[in-house]
Amino acid sequence: MSEQEKLQEFEARIARGEKIEPGDWMPEEYRKQLIRMISQHAHSEIVGMLPEGAWITRAPTLRRKITLLAKVQDEGGHGQYLYHAAETLGATRAEMIDALLTGKAKYASVFNYPSLTWADMGMIGWLVDGAAIMNQTMLAHCSYGPYSRAMVRICTEETFHKKQGMEQVIKYARGTPPQKAMVQDALNRWWWPVLMMFGPHDSNSPNSAQLIRWGVKTKTNDELRQEFINKTAPDLQLLGLKIPDPALHYDEASDNWISGEIDWDEFWRVVKGDGPCNKERLAARRDAHENGAWVREALNAYAERFEGEG
Amino acid sequence: MPNNSLANKILSVADDSFILGHRNSEWAGHAPILEEDIAFANIALDELGHAQLWYELYQELTGAEPDRVIFFRSAAEWRNTQLVELPKGDWAFSMTRQFLFDVYENVSLERLVHSTNPRVQEIATKIRTEEIYHLRHTSNWVKRLGLGTDESHARMQRALDELWTYALQLFVPLENERELIAENVVPDLGILRDAWQEKTVTHLSASGLQIPENIDSVPNLRAEHTEHLAELLQDLQQVARSEKFGVEW
Amino acid sequence: MDSQWQIYQVFEKERADLPHRNAGSVHASDAEMALENARDVFVRRPNCLSLWVVPERAIFSKTVEELQDNAWRTEMQNTSAEESYLVFQKQGQTARETFVVHVGDVAANSPQQALERALETFDDKNVFVWWIVPERAIIKNEASDAPSMFEPAHWKKYRNHLSYPVEPIMRELKSAQEMLEE
Numbered sequence: 001m002s003e004q005e006k007l008q009e010f011e012a013r014i015a016r017g018e019k020i021e022p023g024d025w026m027p028e029e030y031r032k033q034l035i036r037m038i039s040q041h042a043h044s045e046i047v048g049m050l051p052e053g054a055w056i057t058r059a060p061t062l063r064r065k066i067t068l069l070a071k072v073q074d075e076g077g078h079g080q081y082l083y084h085a086a087e088t089l090g091a092t093r094a095e096m097i098d099a100l101l102t103g104k105a106k107y108a109s110v111f112n113y114p115s116l117t118w119a120d121m122g123m124i125g126w127l128v129d130g131a132a133i134m135n136q137t138m139l140a141h142c143s144y145g146p147y148s149r150a151m152v153r154i155c156t157e158e159t160f161h162k163k164q165g166m167e168q169v170i171k172y173a174r175g176t177p178p179q180k181a182m183v184q185d186a187l188n189r190w191w192w193p194v195l196m197m198f199g200p201h202d203s204n205s206p207n208s209a210q211l212i213r214w215g216v217k218t219k220t221n222d223e224l225r226q227e228f229i230n231k232t233a234p235d236l237q238l239l240g241l242k243i244p245d246p247a248l249h250y251d252e253a254s255d256n257w258i259s260g261e262i263d264w265d266e267f268w269r270v271v272k273g274d275g276p277c278n279k280e281r282l283a284a285r286r287d288a289h290e291n292g293a294w295v296r297e298a299l300n301a302y303a304e305r306f307e308g309e310g
Numbered sequence: 311m312p313n314n315s316l317a318n319k320i321l322s323v324a325d326d327s328f329i330l331g332h333r334n335s336e337w338a339g340h341a342p343i344l345e346e347d348i349a350f351a352n353i354a355l356d357e358l359g360h361a362q363l364w365y366e367l368y369q370e371l372t373g374a375e376p377d378r379v380i381f382f383r384s385a386a387e388w389r390n391t392q393l394v395e396l397p398k399g400d401w402a403f404s405m406t407r408q409f410l411f412d413v414y415e416n417v418s419l420e421r422l423v424h425s426t427n428p429r430v431q432e433i434a435t436k437i438r439t440e441e442i443y444h445l446r447h448t449s450n451w452v453k454r455l456g457l458g459t460d461e462s463h464a465r466m467q468r469a470l471d472e473l474w475t476y477a478l479q480l481f482v483p484l485e486n487e488r489e490l491i492a493e494n495v496v497p498d499l500g501i502l503r504d505a506w507q508e509k510t511v512t513h514l515s516a517s518g519l520q521i522p523e524n525i526d527s528v529p530n531l532r533a534e535h536t537e538h539l540a541e542l543l544q545d546l547q548q549v550a551r552s553e554k555f556g557v558e559w
Numbered sequence: 560m561d562s563q564w565q566i567y568q569v570f571e572k573e574r575a576d577l578p579h580r581n582a583g584s585v586h587a588s589d590a591e592m593a594l595e596n597a598r599d600v601f602v603r604r605p606n607c608l609s610l611w612v613v614p615e616r617a618i619f620s621k622t623v624e625e626l627q628d629n630a631w632r633t634e635m636q637n638t639s640a641e642e643s644y645l646v647f648q649k650q651g652q653t654a655r656e657t658f659v660v661h662v663g664d665v666a667a668n669s670p671q672q673a674l675e676r677a678l679e680t681f682d683d684k685n686v687f688v689w690w691i692v693p694e695r696a697i698i699k700n701e702a703s704d705a706p707s708m709f710e711p712a713h714w715k716k717y718r719n720h721l722s723y724p725v726e727p728i729m730r731e732l733k734s735a736q737e738m739l740e741e
Contacts, residue, residue: 166723
């Protein structure tokens, strides 16, 4: 078969709803795009452990402490599943981690914003995880088998991440005056970064059309973003919270909540590494990696001596 | 007042698990490799879960709500050993501490499951299943780090030298603990110490580590703490104390 | 040296009447740790009865598309003694069926021969992926370790979304608002 015929057969398989599995022929561009997407997704989970991890020791009740630790742990687990999916495409985890630590790889910019108060734990759970779940629910139907399987597992596990956040926001929005102020402040700071999580406008998203044709994505950035706003804005307002977007309004004709324009300068600045916490986040990951080097070496040395595996 | 002695004992057990779980949770997102980040978080979660069960029993005995006990007590009122409040240190330090504690919990729990107090028996039975796994995991780690490289060995030995004396505080009886032992509510700490010593020495030696011979004075009173506990509590309690007790979070 | 250790594929059994299926993989320095890592990574939630890990390099895998090329048949080495191989298949494309599951065993003296025999023996289903694993490469949890490895996940109610019942509150708020508007 010629490359052209292979491509036709590949696209026909995807059109029939078949999953592409490791070992199957795939266009180089499909492989490349998937490694980029999946490893970014994995890095996002790992870096995403940091802003919440910083508050585990300060959680105000035993129940919240246990829940937050379990959530941060899950994020590590989800990063683990995702690195696995990328590995099936020929990328090694060592390479991917190296790309993250040297600043070559990207991850979700939302994690480059600081978590400043306890109420951020509620807001991150509801909004950041809520947005992630929308994206992940879509990706569970992705055409690449290992990515889709990782997503099925992640989606099931993440339901509690969002709900525990929502539970907190509900409580604080109806709580004491300081709690109300804290949760409003959290919304003010997180709303826009969360909307940016869905990525640039479709018109500025060069890979989107191809990813949709190849069954990696089934919805565009703007479609997902709109779905998220429709789902979230009324609930936040119902709780008496004020969304920090004076232009936000309900449009009866389209049945959509229409938001104001995102600050795309800020978006690109943070993506390119100049966000409030980019350096801090990478430094934390590098420290963990470097401080753990002797540990990983020791276990290798032990395995070589005693298990005959090396 | 045997009930009072029991409450004191349960509080000390709960505080040990809680503070250790708190310390271990500091590794979340910072462990040497992803799989172990997840594994060690499991151990931390389990310790916090065990503390929760013991605090609930403490509440049954005294009426004190767990969140009040955790978030509204000052350092001198805590009854954990100094062992668990020490900062997490390097991976060798945290792992060695967890191992020493796991052996203690295992020898203790295998007796507490026969406690004459039905609630103690019930909680111990549940917790023991998890502790068996902890001990297996930390034993595997201690062996690998003890026998791994020169560096890992040196770090493990240093951790052990520092921790050994602190660990012995686990076997210092509380005031009136005799009454509980007489009624077979809890096991004799002297017997536990022998069992603990035998198990730890066997495994540590097999892992190429030397048991420290010069034993410093073992901390005696659980009301006495290092400066680290006050720091820990400042962090732990700051959000909860921004409101009165009773405000929901 | 790779900073991430080696890869072991992980198989979990969720119910007595279900076969082991591939859950994902873990990195570990040796087999014993691989099994523990598998437990910690994949059994944070209930419903695991048994876990297997297999060094990735021990797995011989072919997709249906790869099988169209017969070259693998000539790679057959008949030098080693006959041994038992486990056969895994991916049998469908929907979310439920898309996992690689254990379907049975064959005896053969190479992975290639095992696959040939598996193709003859287990041909009753539409198959998309085949995995052949020598039984001696599989590390299984001891039955006696099962309680401490798998039972605790049942108690971790905090990982269950039902522990955070937010919908009734939101519903209540909504109907209160609607009543106000009317």
